[in-house]
Amino acid sequence: MLQKVYDWIDERIDITPIWRDIADHEVPEHVNPAHHFSAFVYCFGGLTFFVTVIQILSGMFLTMYYVPDIENAWKSVYYLQTEVAHAQIVRGMHHWGASVVIVMLLLHTLRVFFQGAYKKPRELNWIVGVLIFFVMLGLGFTGYLLPWDNKAYFATQVGLEIAGQVPFIGEQLRILLAGDATIVGAQTLTRFFAIHVFFLPAALFGLLAVHFILIRRQGISGPL
């Protein structure tokens, strides 16, 4: 049945070559843990992406209950934590995943660094990777405010003051992030929500696409 559906589509739009380009490629022996167990270090990039996918999915479901408003943000989080079946698990995935993704990202970075895999011709992909790292930190920073509890509020206050220390444009940067010159409040929360849920993920998707296309074009760096 499935084969028939596939054939029906393939006959019309010829998807097999597309599918082949995406999925059908050789995994070199030196990166395959089945051949050399130490090759597990090559898994960290993929694990980062895996956790990122979990973050996207769990985040999508969290927005079904979350309200980015200072009156209701905390209440909506409390409600989903206490009243909604399994929501505690979904929020737990998003909460812990946020930390795990940074850990995986660091391990991946360490592997690339110590194997010298960033060297010519892969310098561009290293740069893209660093940009991904910054986007991930931004996602962590903006996501941290959203529960709108004391920890979130004062962590953001500190973060905004750090942004204010940037030379020359610090003050403007701080206001741009906070949405108000003096208050960390309603407009800060909506801003952080928008950045967390739309702006940074959009940037992340673009960068990840470039990251993966470059890997495919250049191949994985050779054995040490």
Next chain:
Amino acid sequence: MSNKKQQVSRRQFLNYTLTGVGGFMAAGLLVSPLRMAIDPVLKHSSSGDFVNVGISVDEINDTPQRIDWTVEQVDGWYKSEPSRSAWVYKDENGDVVALSPICTHLGCVVSWEGSDQHPDHFYCPCHNGLYTKDGVNVPGTPPLAPLPVYEQEIRDGILFLGNPIEREGA
């Protein structure tokens, strides 16, 4: 067709015009969203109003006393009345001084003679920060700057306070 004036080919001309028109359309599309995003930076803050803090100058003596009042705060579409507080006293010239109680170290709340060991000082309980009566931080304690001083006005013998103004470190 091969005379020298014909330097732009038809293809080039179309490329330039389409790129130009496309650029204008893209720019036109982006102006409003960008302006909307940076609006808070360009808005001048309307703060600076002086508020009646509910104490007359006669009630203020040379011992700092804590006063609390509320200000009307408009945060976008959200109006609230957060409380403010200050330590007020008259200095040796008889002028009213109103100090912010927010410690310049990490933002705890200081109080006058808050510790028995430190008379005649403002004391911060969090990390033993000390300030002299004029709000200047005592060197060797955590704070690196004096307590901010409120802008003040006296109208008909009643104290009105504005924003706390930060001062340079001692």
